[in-house]
Amino acid sequence: MIQTLFGEPVKPSLFERLQEKIAGAVEKTRDNLVAQVDDIFQGKAEIRPELLRQLESTLISADLGARTAAEIVGGVRAQIEQQRARDVATTPEAVRAAIKAELVRIFDQTARPARQEQDGGPFVVLLVGVNGAGKTTSIGKLAQRYKNEGFSSLICAGDTFRAAAGEQVAVWAQRAGVEIVSQKPGADPSAVLFDALTAAKARAINYVLVDTAGRLHTKTNLMQELAKMRRTAERLIPGAPHEVLLVLDATTGQNGLQQARQFTQAMGLTGLIVTKLDGTARGGIVVAIARELGLPVRYIGIGERAEDLVPFEPGGFVDAMLGV
Ligand SMILES: Nc1nc2c(ncn2[C@@H]2O[C@H](COP(=O)(O)OP(=O)(O)OP(=O)(O)O)[C@@H](O)[C@H]2O)c(=O)[nH]1
Numbered sequence: 203m204i205q206t207l208f209g210e211p212v213k214p215s216l217f218e219r220l221q222e223k224i225a226g227a228v229e230k231t232r233d234n235l236v237a238q239v240d241d242i243f244q245g246k247a248e249i250r251p252e253l254l255r256q257l258e259s260t261l262i263s264a265d266l267g268a269r270t271a272a273e274i275v276g277g278v279r280a281q282i283e284q285q286r287a288r289d290v291a292t293t294p295e296a297v298r299a300a301i302k303a304e305l306v307r308i309f310d311q312t313a314r315p316a317r318q319e320q321d322g323g324p325f326v327v328l329l330v331g332v333n334g335a336g337k338t339t340s341i342g343k344l345a346q347r348y349k350n351e352g353f354s355s356l357i358c359a360g361d362t363f364r365a366a367a368g369e370q371v372a373v374w375a376q377r378a379g380v381e382i383v384s385q386k387p388g389a390d391p392s393a394v395l396f397d398a399l400t401a402a403k404a405r406a407i408n409y410v411l412v413d414t415a416g417r418l419h420t421k422t423n424l425m426q427e428l429a430k431m432r433r434t435a436e437r438l439i440p441g442a443p444h445e446v447l448l449v450l451d452a453t454t455g456q457n458g459l460q461q462a463r464q465f466t467q468a469m470g471l472t473g474l475i476v477t478k479l480d481g482t483a484r485g486g487i488v489v490a491i492a493r494e495l496g497l498p499v500r501y502i503g504i505g506e507r508a509e510d511l512v513p514f515e516p517g518g519f520v521d522a523m524l525g526v
C-alpha cells in the first residue's frame with residue numbers, strides 16, 4: 203500500500219485493487235514463469251541460441267502453445283540482436299520486458315470494441331461453452347457487475363436441459379436483484395429467449411444475459427440449437443446478439459482451443475470469458491487462445507464470488523503474469 207508523507211496509508215484505487223486481485227489469481231503462473239525465465243538467463247553474459255530454445259519450452263509449459271511461444275521467442279531474439287548491435291548486455295529483466303512487449307502486441311491484435319449499435323433495444327449477451335466451464339456463474343457475476351454500474355439487466359434462463367440449472371441461475375438473479383425469465387425444464391431454449399427478449403424490450407431493460415446449457419462442441423444437434431437461439435435474437439432485435447462469448451475453463455489448457463474453434467464456426471463468437479484462472483499455473487492459455495482465434499478476451503474469472511469476474515485488460519494481465 204502507498205504511504206503518504208505523514209505515514210497515513212492511502213486507500214488503493216480501484217485499479218490497484220483489481221490489479222492485486224489479478225496478480226493473486228495468476229500467482230502460480232507467474233511464479234513458474236518468472237522463476238524459469240530468470241533461471242535460464244541469470245548470470246549469462248551471452249544469450250546463446252540454446253537459451254532461447256529453453257525459453258520456448260518454458261513458454262510452452264505455461265500453456266502458451268507452440269506457435270505462440272515460437273512467435274514470442276522470435277520477437278525476443280530480435281530485441282536481443284538490436285541490443286547487441288548497440289553493445290548493450292541483455293539482462294533477465296530485459297528479456298522479461300521483451301516477452302511482455304510481445305504478449306501485449308499479441309493481445310492488441312485481437313482488440314475489438316464490443317458492438318454498440320442497439321437501436322434502443324437491449325444489449326444481448328449470449329454465453330456458450332462446454333459443461334462446467336462457468337457460464338451460469340459468469341452470468342450471475344455479470345448481472346451483479348451491470349447492477350453496480352447502474353444498468354438494468356434481465357437473465358434468460360436458457361439452460362432448460364440440466365435439472366438444477368434454473369434454480370442455480372435464479373439464486374444468482376436474486377442475489378443481484380435482477381429479473382429472470384424462465385420456462386419449465388425441457389422447454390425449447392429459443393422459446394425462453396423469445397420471452398426474455400420480448401419482456402426486456404417492453405420494459406426498456408439495458409442488458410439481456412442469456413445462459414445456455416453446457417454442450418460438447420462435437421454434438422451437432424446441440425450446436426444447431428445454439429444457432430437457432432442466435433437466429434431468434436436476430437429476428438427480434440436488430441444487431442442481436444451483440445456479444446456471443448465463449449466461456450472457457452483455463453484449467454483445461456490446450457484442449458480449450460479445439461472447443462473454441464468449433465464454437466467459433468457454429469456460433470460466430472465475438473469474444474471470450476476465461477474462467478478459473480485462480481489457482482492454475484496455466485494462465486498462458488489466455489494468450490494462446492487470443493492469438494490462435496484472433497478473439498478478444500472480454501472478462502476473466504478469478505474466483506467463485508460475485509466480484510470475481512473482471513474486465514480483461516492486456517497490459518495489467520501481462521504485468522501480473524510476468525511480475526513486472
Ligand atoms: N475458482 C473458480 N471457480 C469458478 C469460476 N467460474 C466458475 N467457477 C465454478 O465452476 C463450477 C461450474 O460453474 P457453472 O457456472 O455452473 O458452469 P456452467 O458452464 O454453467 O456449467 P453447465 O451449466 O453444467 O454447463 C462452479 O462450481 C463455479 O463456482 C472461477 O473463475 N474460479
Ligand SMILES: [Mg+2]
Nearest residue numbers: 337338361367
Ligand atoms: Mg450452467
